Amino acid sequence: MQNAKKLYYGEKITVTFQPEKCIHSGVCVKGFPSVFNLSKRPWVDPDAATAEAIARHIDKCPSGALEYEHVDGKSDKKEGA
Template structure:
């Protein structure tokens, strides 16, 4: 059985998704569809928006299925 990871990272943050917690309100996909894409695997693409926009959207998740943490080893610009 294939297991898909539910952790997505860019240089600044790592986003985790817990499908068993998700209530499928679809706020993420409706409000930031360029990042949270329900018809594509992997369904989260952190390169499609600024990190602050992604963080703000994660904070709106009604179930708490989406979480994030800032990466400690951010690459130098």
Template structure:
């Protein structure tokens, strides 16, 4: 098959961000929300160390397709502003 892996992970000591290209709708919520982290002109295009884990999680939750996900290193996925958005789990479930 070849090509890019289905899912890529970008890690810091505090947070891991995963990206699944085939799910991406190119809504650019990530690029607009944190251009210092999400820069499609650079490789790697996701640089999670350029923002706080809290701010990064906040922007990842805006991803309308769920192509971006995150996990805090301590095992949690919730932040003070709420749980991450996941298309597999409908709201209120």
């Protein structure tokens, strides 16, 4: 399925993953293994850390394959990032 987004719902943040955009840099899993763990299913656990910490880490994703939205509707995503 082309352009399929995978959503991972947490209590305070929803993480979206777009596999077709991913360049497999490993920034997510190497930098925050408690949240992004390829040996677990689901591999994203949006309740394993604070929403703010997860958002800051997702902002480091070089491909933009990971995005987030706070459950309260707030988005901290930097403009142009």
